[in-house]
Amino acid sequence: MNLSSEFKQTIIGVHGDSGEAWLRELPYHIARCEQTYGLKIGDPYKLTYHYVAQASMENGEEAVVKIGLPNHKDLIAECIALKIMGSGNGMVKLIDDHLNQGLLILEKLNPGTMLSEVNSDETAVSIASSVMKKIWQPYAGDHDFPHLSDWMAGLRRVEQNIIAEKWIHKAEILFDDLINSSTNPILLHGDLHQDNILKKGKDWLAIDPKGVIGEAEYEVTSFSKNYLFDKKNPKDVLRKRLDLFEKELGLDRTRMIGWGFCQAVLSACWCLEDGAACFEENLHLAEMYDVMM
Ligand SMILES: Nc1ncnc2c1ncn2[C@@H]1O[C@H](COP(=O)(O)OP(=O)(O)O)[C@@H](O)[C@H]1O
Ligand SMILES: [Mg+2]
Incomplete structure (x- = not known):
């Protein structure tokens, strides 16, 4: 089985030894899933955190399988x-799930074009906003989804000195402020960026939700930061995105900026934790939000 070294590194970075064992077992596990659930599993997509591949089901219908570590809390959420x-x-749509095998079976979105392929940033913000409106809802169930406040601990898990203490400190204070003054917590997607919104016919649908409880203003941070530094003037693009989200969704601009800053510093910490090189770009983003405050 030909898995990219980048994918293997990510899995081991996130899951350690269990990730390594899972990677070793993966070809046999895929064969077992095919046999047990009557699936034919085809070529994988570009992989990051899970093994995601096209498949066909026993009834001949197309599907997508998403395979991760069995009973892992993120896959359950x-x-x-x-x-x-x-x-x-x-x-x-989720067609079926077998969490003890780490397996989700999803409807296949056709053509599956990513929102990142839409040229106009304005159109993309507008599409993302309409997806957000459809998926957001209050949550009163009994699953213990993480709350944004649980993520705050990530700011202190990394080795000090790599990220300047002033950024960590500022993010902690702001994080606390935002949590304490938050009035309307809902179930959020948690990672709704341009590559997690795909086209189905004429519609656009979200994939890959993390499931986290928090306020709506947090949700726009993932979209706002992605495909930003490839633009000629990232600062202007970021401002324009926030303007549009404010207009389309009636969100509070100050809180979007506050969350954007906290999310950028937190992401920088996560990057360091996962051994990824993305922390510098996240710190640059934190600076951009900082001047907007
Ligand atoms: N239901 C689907 N239909 C079509 N393509 C999909 C579907 N789900 C995932 N994909 C493709 O697989 C890729 C990885 O899936 P994703 O759920 O984002 O995995 P990860 O958790 O690893 O980020 C997506 O970027 C997309 O290209
Ligand atoms: Mg994804």
Whole structure:
């Protein structure tokens, strides 16, 4: 089985020894899933955190399988978020789940074009906004989804000195402020960027929800930061995106900026934790938000 070294590194970076064992077992595990669930599993997509591949089911219908570590908390949260958010026509359908095998079976989105392929940033923001409106909802169920406040601990998990203390400190204070003054927590996707919104016919649907409880203003941070530094003037693009989200969704601009800053510093910490090189870009983003405050 030909897995990229980047994918293997990510899996081992995130899951350590269990990730290494999972990678070793993966070809046999895929064969077992095919046999047990009557699937034919085809070519994988570009892989990051899970093994995601095209498949066909026993009845001949197309599907997509998403395979991760068995009973992993992130896959469980994703599975439950898919079920809840799936009621609003803005989320990919979950056909079946076997969490003890780490397996989700999803409807295949055709043509599956990513929102990142839409040229106009304005149109993309508008599409993302309409997806957000469809998937957001209050949550009163009994699954213990993480809350944004649980993520804050990530700011202190990394070795000090690599990220300047002033950024960590500022993010902690702001994070605390935002959490304490938050009035309307809902179930959020948690990672709704341009590559997690795919085209199905004429519609656009979200895939890959993390499932986290927090306020709506947090949700726009993932979109706002992606495909930003490849633009000629990232600062202007970021401002324009926030303007549009404010207009389309009626969100509070100051809180979007605050969350954007906290998310950037937190992402820088996560990058360091996962051994990824993305922390510098996230710190640059934090500086951009900082001047907007
Ligand atoms: N239901 C689907 N239909 C079509 N393509 C999909 C579907 N789900 C995932 N993909 C493709 O697989 C890729 C990885 O899936 P994703 O759920 O984002 O995995 P990860 O958790 O590893 O980020 C996506 O970027 C997309 O190209
Ligand atoms: Mg993804």
